[in-house]
Amino acid sequence: MLRFLIRRVLSATLVLFAISVLTFLMFFALPRDPVTSMCPKNCNPARLERVRAELGLSDPLYQQYAGYMKGIVLGRDLNSAEGGHCAAPCLGYSYINSEPVSRTIARVLPVTLSIVIPAAVLWLALGVGLGMVSALRRGSVLDRLAIGFSLTGASLQIYFVGAVLLLVFTYTLHLVPVPHYTSITQNPADWASGLVLAWVTLAFLFSAIYARLSRAQMLETLSEDFIRTARSKGLPKFRVYGQHALRAAITPIVTIAGMDIGGALGGTVVTETTFGIQGLGRTTWDAVREGDLPTLMATVLIAAVFIVVANIVVDIVYAFIDPRVRLG
C-alpha cells in the first residue's frame, strides 16, 4: 500500500510539474508582452516599466519559473509594492486585485467547496440510486421515466437550467433568495438557502449521467454468475443487490465521480457565472476578462492539482471496493 502510494504520488508530481511548466509558458511566453495585460486600464509607461522590473520579466524564462516555484514551496520576497514578503504558498501578486494571489484564493476556495461537495453528495445519491432502481425494475414505468430523465439531463446546459430555476424559484415564486454565499460557520441556514439552486442545477445535470451509467453497469452485473449464486443460496434481496451487485457495479462510477468532482473543485465556472457567486471559477473568469495573469496562473494550477489528487484518491478507493485490485 505504502509503496503504491509513493509511486502514485511520484508520477502525479511529474504530471503536475509538466502542467506547471506548460501553464507557465502559456502565460509568460505566449503573450507578446505579459505586462500590458497585467497593468490595469490607463496605466502609464512608467508604471508599466516598474511592473516589468518587479516581476523580473526581463530575466530568462527558467529563472522566472524557478522563482515562481520557489515561492510556492518556500515563499519569496516580493517588492514593497507587492506587499513585501510573501509567505509559503506564494502564488505571486495580483496588480488587478491589489493583493497576493494566495489571499484571493483563500477567500474564494471555501465558496467553491460549499457548492461542489453538497452537490456531489446529491448527484451521487440521486444518480446511483435512480440507476440501480431502474436496473432492478427494468422495463417498468419507473425505468422509462429514469431513462427519460437521464436523456434530458444529459442534453441540458447548466446555464439554461440555472436560468430557468432562477426565474421560477427566485423571481416568480420568491421561494429562494437570490444566490449568494454566507460562510457555513456564520449562518448555516443562510449558507444552504443561498446555494441551494446551484446544488440542484449541478445535481440534476450530473445525476442524469450517473443514472444512465449505473443502470448500464448494474444490468451487466445482474446477469453475472455470482449474482445468480447469491440469489440461489437464499441471500435476502437487499444483500444481493445492495452489497454484492452494487460493489461490482460501482467501480467505473467511482472513476467518473473522481474525475468530475476533481474537475468541479477546480472551479464551477459556468455555475458560478450563472448564479453570480464569487467562487474559484468566477475568479478565474474575472482573471481572464481582466488579463490578471498571476491569478489565472494560480487558478489553473489549483484546478490541475485537484484533478491529479482526485485521481490518486480514486485509485485508493478502488482498492477498498474491489479486492482484485492489487496495489504495489
Place this chain on the structure above:
Amino acid sequence: MSLSPVEDIALSEFSPGTVAEPAAPGSGFVGRSPGQLAWARLRRDRVAMVSGGVLVFFFLVALAAPLIQWAYGTDPQQQFQDSLDLYGMPLGYAGGVTGSHWFGLEPSLGRDIFIRMVYGLRTSLFIALAAGVITTVIGVLAGVLAGYAGGWLDAVIGWVTDFALAMPFLIVALALVPTVSLRFYGPREAVPSSFRVAVLITVFALFGWTSAARLVRGQVVSLREREFIEAARASGVSTAHMLFRQVLPNIWAPILVSFSLAVPSYVTGEAVLSFLGVGIVDPTPDFGAMIFRSIHYLQTDPTYVFFPGVTIFILVLAFNLFGDAVRDALDPRSNR
C-alpha cells in the same frame, strides 16, 4: 405487417435459427455487409429516424441561412429600435413575438432573435463538425500508431493522453483562448471572428483527440494478434497497406460511434466558451453568447433565454439520441 427483404434479414440477425437454414429458392436472401445490416437496423429504429430527421432539419437550416434571411426579409445585424419601449424592452407580448419577428427581439439592441439563431446554428454546427472531424482524424492516427507500433511510441502517446486528461479542460481553454489572441492581436485591436473560430477549433483539437486515440489504440492492440493481420504480414504488405487496408476497416464502427458522440460535446463546449465570453463574441450570432446576454434580462424578458436555450437543448438531445442509435445499430449486443 409485411416486412421488406432488408428488414427480414435484419430481424433474422436476432434469431440465429432462421439464418442458419439454407435459403429457400426465391426467398430473396442475399449476402449483406455489416454496414448494410447496421443501416437496416438504423432504419427500423424509430428514435433514430426522428432524431436523424431533426438533425437533418437543423443542418438544412444552417446551410440555407442566407436563403432564409432573404425569405424572412431581416438581416441579423438589423436593429428595430422603434419596436422597443423607452427602457429598451421589446413592445408587445412574449418579448415582442410578432408575425415579422417570430421569436421576438433582443432587449436594448432590438435585433431579430429568429434570424440570429439561424446564423448561430451555422456557427455552432460548423465549429462542432470541424472539431469533430479533426479530433477524430488525429485520434485515429495516434491510436493506430500507438496500438500497432507499440514500444516507446505507445508509451509517449499514452503519457500525452494521460496528461491531456489531467488538464482541467474548461479552465485551460478559458485561459488559453484570450492568451493566444493576445499573441496575434494587441489588447486593443479587434479580433476577427474567423480567427476566433480557428482558435476554438484548435483548442478542441488539442484536447479532444485523446479519447478517440485511447479507444482506437485499445481496438488495434486486440486486432494486432489476429490471424488475418499475421497473414497480411506474411505476404509482405507495406505498413501503410497494413494500417489503412487491414486494420482501419475493422474498427470503423467504434470510430463512427465516438465521432457521433463527440460532435454534440463540441456543440455544448463551443456554447459554454461563448457563454463565458472567450468563444464567439457579438456581433457574430452565437447561441452561447446569446444566452449569456439573455441572463441579464431574465426577470424582465424571460422569452429571450427561452428560445436559444430550448433550441440548443433539442439540438444536443437529437445528437445524443442519434449517436446512441448508431451505437445500437453497429453493435446489436450492447444493452443500455
